[in-house]
Amino acid sequence: MGQRGARVSPGGVTTSGERSLLAATVGTVVFVAFVPGTVVVVVPRLLSGWRIQPPLFAWAPVRWIGLVLVLLALPVFLDFLVGFVRRGHGTPAPIAPPERLVVSGGFRYVRNPGYIAVVSMVVGQGLFLGSKAVLAYAACLALGFHLFVVLYEEPALRGQFGEEYAAYCRRVPRWFPRVRGNGSGH
16 A cells, blocks of 8 residues: 655646546545455454454453544545545555655655554454454554565655655654654653
8 A cells, every 4th residue: 555656747737647536536446345345344254253252351441442443543544545546646556556655644644554544443343343363363464564565665665756755754654653742841
């Protein structure tokens, strides 16, 4: 769910080489139906049957923490998708990536808001359902995303966007947002 592609034309005018908004939207819908749809919906369903088990740690609030996690991750994921389509003129699919480096929206805080949202939705399901299998899957998913980002996406983005991406990496952390003080010492 990275971003590679052509540079922005002066003034942000779409050039003939850029993907249309319609093509990016259709590509994103198709990709989401198959890839994140499988990762976030199909696999957890296969692992858990979406049967609610006793709460993990025998503590009922864990279930509600899971529900809140899913509900908080969903708008982050949607913002990530909209950013790729509208600002990046592309899709989350590696075969049709954004043509512009997207650094706004959730990308202001972390470089990988889409992956974080997906893992959060899976963890949330595991907590809500009381499913250790779904939580183990979420851990494997997080490791797989990390390896994909470090070994493939980041080198590809450095190659495509050069110093622009390097500067972005210096400003924005990969996974965990920086906590910034307000400068008042409090």
